[in-house]
Amino acid sequence: MNRLTNTLENLKNKSEKALVAYLVAGDPDIETTLELMMMLVDSGVDIIEIGVPFTDPIAEGPIIQKAHDRALKNNVTLKSIFEMAQKYRENDNKTPLVLMGYLNTFIFNKTLIEDNKNNVIDSVLVVDIPGELNLRDYGVYNPNINTISLISPTTKKDRIKSIAKNSSGFVYYVTLRGVTGASNLDVNEISNNVEEIKKHASVPTLAGFGIKSPEDAKLLSQHSDGVIIGSSIVQMIEEGSQSKEFDRIRTYITDIKKAIS
Amino acid sequence: MKSDNINLPDKNGFFGEYGGKFVPETLMYALEELETTYEKLKNNNEFKKQFYKDLSEFVGRPSPLYFAERLTKHYGTGSIWLKREDLNHTGAHKINNTIGQILLAKYMGKKRIIAETGAGQHGVATATVAARLGLECHIYMGSEDVQRQSLNVYRIKLLGAQVHSVDSGSATLKDALNEALRDWVTNVDDTYYIIGSVTGPHPYPMIVRDFNSVVGEELISQSKELFNSMPDAIVACVGGGSNAMGAFYPFIKFNETRLIGVEAGGEGVETGEHAAPLNDGKPGVLHGALSYLMQDDSGQVKGTKSVSAGLDYPGVGPEHSWLKDSGRAEYVAVSDDAALKAFHDVSELEGIIPALETAHAFAYLDILMKEFDKNSNIIVNVSGRGDKDINTVANIDGIKI
Numbered sequence: 001m002n003r004l005t006n007t008l009e010n011l012k013n014k015s016e017k018a019l020v021a022y023l024v025a026g027d028p029d030i031e032t033t034l035e036l037m038m039m040l041v042d043s044g045v046d047i048i049e050i051g052v053p054f055t056d057p058i059a060e061g062p063i064i065q066k067a068h069d070r071a072l073k074n075n076v077t078l079k080s081i082f083e084m085a086q087k088y089r090e091n092d093n094k095t096p097l098v099l100m101g102y103l104n105t106f107i108f109n110k111t112l113i114e115d116n117k118n119n120v121i122d123s124v125l126v127v128d129i130p131g132e133l134n135l136r137d138y139g140v141y142n143p144n145i146n147t148i149s150l151i152s153p154t155t156k157k158d159r160i161k162s163i164a165k166n167s168s169g170f171v172y173y174v175t176l177r178g179v180t181g182a183s184n185l186d187v188n189e190i191s192n193n194v195e196e197i198k199k200h201a202s203v204p205t206l207a208g209f210g211i212k213s214p215e216d217a218k219l220l221s222q223h224s225d226g227v228i229i230g231s232s233i234v235q236m237i238e239e240g241s242q243s244k245e246f247d248r249i250r251t252y253i254t255d256i257k258k259a260i261s
Numbered sequence: 262m263k264s265d266n267i268n269l270p271d272k273n274g275f276f277g278e279y280g281g282k283f284v285p286e287t288l289m290y291a292l293e294e295l296e297t298t299y300e301k302l303k304n305n306n307e308f309k310k311q312f313y314k315d316l317s318e319f320v321g322r323p324s325p326l327y328f329a330e331r332l333t334k335h336y337g338t339g340s341i342w343l344k345r346e347d348l349n350h351t352g353a354h355k356i357n358n359t360i361g362q363i364l365l366a367k368y369m370g371k372k373r374i375i376a377e378t379g380a381g382q383h384g385v386a387t388a389t390v391a392a393r394l395g396l397e398c399h400i401y402m403g404s405e406d407v408q409r410q411s412l413n414v415y416r417i418k419l420l421g422a423q424v425h426s427v428d429s430g431s432a433t434l435k436d437a438l439n440e441a442l443r444d445w446v447t448n449v450d451d452t453y454y455i456i457g458s459v460t461g462p463h464p465y466p467m468i469v470r471d472f473n474s475v476v477g478e479e480l481i482s483q484s485k486e487l488f489n490s491m492p493d494a495i496v497a498c499v500g501g502g503s504n505a506m507g508a509f510y511p512f513i514k515f516n517e518t519r520l521i522g523v524e525a526g527g528e529g530v531e532t533g534e535h536a537a538p539l540n541d542g543k544p545g546v547l548h549g550a551l552s553y554l555m556q557d558d559s560g561q562v563k564g565t566k567s568v569s570a571g572l573d574y575p576g577v578g579p580e581h582s583w584l585k586d587s588g589r590a591e592y593v594a595v596s597d598d599a600a601l602k603a604f605h606d607v608s609e610l611e612g613i614i615p616a617l618e619t620a621h622a623f624a625y626l627d628i629l630m631k632e633f634d635k636n637s638n639i640i641v642n643v644s645g646r647g648d649k650d651i652n653t654v655a656n657i658d659g660i661k662i
Contacts, residue, residue, distance in 0.1 A: 055430060055562040056547060058442045059285040065429055077559040103283055104546040108560025128283045128546070152287040154449060159289070177287055178447040 004096035004122040004169045008204050017260045018226025024051035024067040026076030028241035041095050043250045044257035052101030059127045061181035063231045078109040085120040098123040110140045123169045131163035164201035171205045181231030191223040214259035221260035274463020279579035282462040284549045291449045296464040315360045320350045326483040331610040336630035339637035353645030354504040355386035361472035363390040366453035373452040374398045377441040379434035380571030381413025383457030388422035398422035401441045403433040406570045431564045434574045458501025459578030462549030473507025488638045494519040497642035498621040500572035502581045504644035523625045525567035526594035536565035538577050539592040552579040568597040569617035599624040616645035
């Protein structure tokens with residue numbers, strides 16, 4: 001069974017919320033990304049979302065944009081990310097790995113997804129395609145990789161239904177109008193929309209974009225099946241990239257995990 | 262605004278395999294709202310009346326089709342005619358589109374206008390129509406373009422709009438577009454995004470084409486009146502491709518007219534340092550559309566090089582990609598040097614200082630005019646005037662103003 005589906009089912013059976021952590025592959029370098037992934041899981045992260053750097057990441061706020069730029073300066077490609085995932089799997093064959101990126105990278109490197117050598121990647125999330133569509137609609141398909149769809153506060157009800165039905169792995173509910181890392185959460189709206197999604201989706205609904213503090217995480221986990229943390233982690237990676245001191249991230253993740261438990 | 266010539270894009274926004282809507286989910290509803298509004302208004306008589314009234318009284322349309330006597334003599338083959346979009350209010354074809362889109366924004370009740378700009382002409386054209394309606398206006402511009410188009414930056418500010426200098430990525434037009442899209446995602450409820458070219462997600466390539474098609478429509482009647490036949494060729498520069506698309510679109514059904522788009526060859530297409538995706542790119546997705554795109558061997562968008570800020574863009578409108586593949590239009594490229602030479606030549610021969618973008622179209626006449634005889638009629642779309650470029654050209658020529 002797909003690691004992502006499996007992990008989410010286990011959490012559900014234990015009535016626990018999922019904690020997803022995002023980082024950009026190759027920021028500050030591939031070796032450090034590998035260490036950070038191990039540390040995140042060690043601190044309580046259930047699922048890792050690996051940002052695939054792109055020159056024009058239109059859905060990202062300044063923090064993650066800069067991380068994409070840093071990774072591209074290191075010549076990180078989808079190919080080197082698959083190699084990194086391969087290495088990661090030598091120590092951890094359980095944690096689901098989700099690739100999050102932009103369509104051009106995936107259609108340009110379609111054979112990498114289709115091969116998914118040794119089955120290291122579990123899911124792909126494409127930021128810039130309409131929710132009803134997934135990679136298969138663009139000629140890229142691997143039956144062992146599921147595709148996560150996004151639903152946003154502006155998605156109309158009739159579309160929520162078709163998108164929720166189409167998503168596999170989980171439904172990613174974008175909690176705000178804006179780019180990653182912004183801060184204008186509207187809990188009422190989030191709660192109503194997630195309820196609507198859950199009526200139609202056969203997979204869990206996780207909330208992301210704009211979650212910063214353990215309090216945010218706690219509040220949103222009460223209305224969803226889990227939370228996704230991105231910009232805060234990426235910022236701490238940036239701040240620690242000189243000294244290679246990332247203990248703050250460990251403490252931060254531990255606090256979030258506690259808050260949603 | 263005739264859109265019955267050919268039935269593209271299809272209902273999903275595709276021209277053949279190109280186009281589409283590749284945007285974050287948050288923008289889907291805004292695109293649908295825009296599409297519904299446009300479909301409702303485009304055949305509405307009152308809307309059309311207002312659009313053409315504004316073009317006539319505020320922009321000064323129709324723009325003349327002018328016989329370029331000395332340029333014609335210079336080549337000694339066919340007659341060269343100039344479509345004078347440089348004479349429009351604000352100095353370029355860009356105003357045709359902004360006049361139309363600001364009407365859409367007004368009908369949709371949007372209070373805030375945003376736009377990206379490269380050479381600054383679209384920024385000026387947007388700030389102009391926003392000022393006219395008293396709407397808040399924000400223009401995104403790459404910091405490199407803010408430097409080389411300082412005159413237009415000041416014009417935009419004079420018109421009461423705010424200029425946001427964009428430092429990310431290559432700090433040019435593509436990055437300005439990224440930032441405008443991010444603004445739109447954040448402020449989608451009250452903001453109208455006026456895209457300045459036939460690029461971006463559906464329905465923009467269609468809307469911008471339709472509003473600019475007034476150029477091609479005028480050319481049909483002016484050609485009949487002035488030389489009593491269809492032109493043998495129309496030549497236009499192509500960055501995103503809005504001036505070319507506006508001139509080409511009404512002529513697609515007239516196969517006797519060759520449609521020729523001229524891309525920015527930068528240091529030469531063979532060097533890889535250029536902005537000519539139709540000549541040296543592969544299909545890819547950028548800014549919401551699938552189209553020819555300059556990209557490296559891992560699918561990243563490549564940096565571009567052109568002396569002209571308005572053509573310095575790695576993508577191109579999806580309808581041009583379709584016209585290229587179908588063979589109905591031809592796409593060539595000329596180098597920075599050739600464009601600069603044409604900039605000087607046309608200024609001296611015709612008393613018209615063309616925009617550096619337009620100079621690319623003129624430069625191609627060196628090759629094209631050899632293919633025609635004395636009885637032929639060639640139209641160059643003079644997409645804009647060159648005042649904004651005099652600092653750039655003076656710098657290159659080593660002259661301090």
